[in-house]
Amino acid sequence: VQLTNMQTRDVEALLHPYTNAAAHRQVGAHVIETGKGVYVYDEHGREYLEGMAGLWCAGLGFGDKELADAVAEQVHKLPYYHLFAGRSHEPAIELAEKIKELAPGMARVIFQSSGSEANDTQVKLAWYYNNALGRPEKKKIISRKKGYHGVTIASASMTGLPYNHIDWDLPLDRFISTGTPHHWREALDGETEQEFSARLAHELEELIEREGPETVAAFIAEPVMGAGGVIVPPAGYFEAIRPVLEKYDVLMISDEVINGFCRTGEWFGADTYNVNPTSMSLAKQLTGGYAPLSAVALCREQAEVIEQHTGKIGTLGHGFTYGGHPVGCAAGVAAIRIYQERKILDHVRKVAPKFQGHLQRLKDHPLVGEARGVGLIGALELSPDKSGKKTFDPAGKLGAKLMGELVARGVILRAMGDSLGFCPPMIITEEEIDALFAPMEECLDATLAFAKA
């Protein structure tokens, strides 16, 4: 009954512009109705291999009974409660404890509902922390071009993608940006990854000096950039950046919204790349996407300054009605239990070579400029050649064309400009990885023919 209903509704007229009816038309599927494992099914019953885990979040795939049951049980037991005025609830306490166990150096956890809210909270806590320390001028936040941190006013100000700024009157004052650590695109001729990393660290230092170290509060980075095109940091990048931040007493926020919870082959991207953060933003795979939840984890020093100050003034004037929603927290507890009991980290490490091998194999295709990735995240960047110096005219929308070819063959991926992102559910088997990549050559050939026409 529901199927017929869906087919007769004017889906495009109902969809909010942000679900992007035009893009939907291009990918052919208007309504996704069900999901099982790494597959989702549309209103016509067509099957798609979900190579992006939705929006990088369904790490345990779709239709996981244990995770769904944990959510349902919590809805029955205590569907809502808050974390204000001395009250709390079991799932929040248990989840905070789990996060502390897994995230080295993190002492306190503050919950929100979305990644954007987590990053907004990071900005406010960095400001509050510096006010508490009696340095009210130390407020500027440095982020990176092509970084993605969300769409609320502060998180969009940190996001470094033009379409999140143009016509939105962003970034706000106090938000400044530094270079993208993309060696293939940005390195000078002959510059090694280490030399490139050292140059970026030097540029960061110059920026801090120019702005005045007494005005710079925090630096935020995704260990592996996601929506900017899955950009893996060059060798020695965070090792070079970290001492600069320490020298000028600048907080290091690791945005783990995509990287966190096994994606890069460690619990956090910060572990894979020696980020050594002072705080972390967590969301998406925190609950496997089964309920909305995000969190900020803080190191002891920052947490203690904040707590002492709050003790003096009596209240922390920040928090959301749904921050730490019990259903989200129950999903988080269950997701982490599943990551641990089913040894998802070991699985990611085991299947990653096959996944990365497929990406590297496709590097030889004439349309592919670079293949990159780590663990179970990666990208192919389309380019007229392998030099990293040339790009296709964006108006040609080759990435979108390639994505359309793939969807027509039952594979969902995501085009970010001319970079095609891969971020499948982490439960994917080696056979399913082969299936994910099986139509790639044919789709690349079709896109190449389109580019030449």
Ligand code: PLP
């Ligand atoms: N940070 C990163 C790294 C993200 O990828 C995203 C979303 O894709 C966000 C923050 C924002 O999260 P949300 O969309 O839940 O607000």
